[in-house]
Amino acid sequence: MYVVRTGAACKCRVALNGVRRYSRGMSATENAPPAAALPILIVPNPVLRKTSRAVTPADAAAVRALLPKMFATMYKAPGIGLAAPQVGKLLRVVVMDLQPDKVPAPMVLINPEIIAASEEKATREEGCLSLPDQYADVTRPAWVKVRYQDEAGAKQEIEGEGLLAACLQHEIDHLNGVLFIDYLSALKRNILLRKLAKDQKERAKK
Ligand code: NI
Numbered sequence: 407m408y409v410v411r412t413g414a415a416c417k418c419r420v421a422l423n424g425v426r427r428y429s430r431g432m433s434a435t436e437n438a439p440p441a442a443a444l445p446i447l448i449v450p451n452p453v454l455r456k457t458s459r460a461v462t463p464a465d466a467a468a469v470r471a472l473l474p475k476m477f478a479t480m481y482k483a484p485g486i487g488l489a490a491p492q493v494g495k496l497l498r499v500v501v502m503d504l505q506p507d508k509v510p511a512p513m514v515l516i517n518p519e520i521i522a523a524s525e526e527k528a529t530r531e532e533g534c535l536s537l538p539d540q541y542a543d544v545t546r547p548a549w550v551k552v553r554y555q556d557e558a559g560a561k562q563e564i565e566g567e568g569l570l571a572a573c574l575q576h577e578i579d580h581l582n583g584v585l586f587i588d589y590l591s592a593l594k595r596n597i598l599l600r601k602l603a604k605d606q607k608e609r610a611k612k
Pocket of ligand 1: 533534
């Protein structure tokens with residue numbers, strides 16, 4: 407899950423529109439109820455460290471059922487990206503919605519792979535709903551090109567820089583059991599993980 411710290415309240419409202427719009431596109435009937443959000447796995451859940459397997463044609467029905475739930479989970483959080491392992495499904499499936507100009511733009515990436523990356527790096531603050539309320543600067547290639555299949559199974563490519571590049575890399579990392587904290591120094595990572603554990607303990611008390 408990729409989250410942006412600023413403007414969360416506003417995004418939430420836009421996101422809900424996105425759920426409805428997406429539901430209409432995906433459902434057999436106009437009045438189908440929106441999909442329920444799934445629980446998000448939190449670090450140190452070991453599932454988050456596993457490598458997800460490629461989606462095959464045999465997974466079509468399962469993926470079709472999973473996608474609306476993943477969007478509902480992402481929009482509810484709210485976040486701008488979610489990888490299937492974060493909801494306990496070890497499949498190479500990512501949903502994203504960067505909401506350019508605050509307009510919903512849901513994207514499905516199945517079996518995504520980075521096929522090109524710039525040598526130039528960029529640093530950007532990242533967060534992840536599997537590490538709630540924890541943020542850190544992460545340095546990654548500034549530009550990437552990704553090949554993937556859309557929900558109809560058609561081969562697609564997307565390339566970009568800025569937030570799009572960071573989000574693509576962050577979500578594809580999840581499919582390989584990699585988290586943004588892996589890019590931090592051991593010192594920074596440990597501070598963040600201790601803070602997360604403390605926050606989670608306090609949350610459990612409430
Ligand atoms: Ni994440």
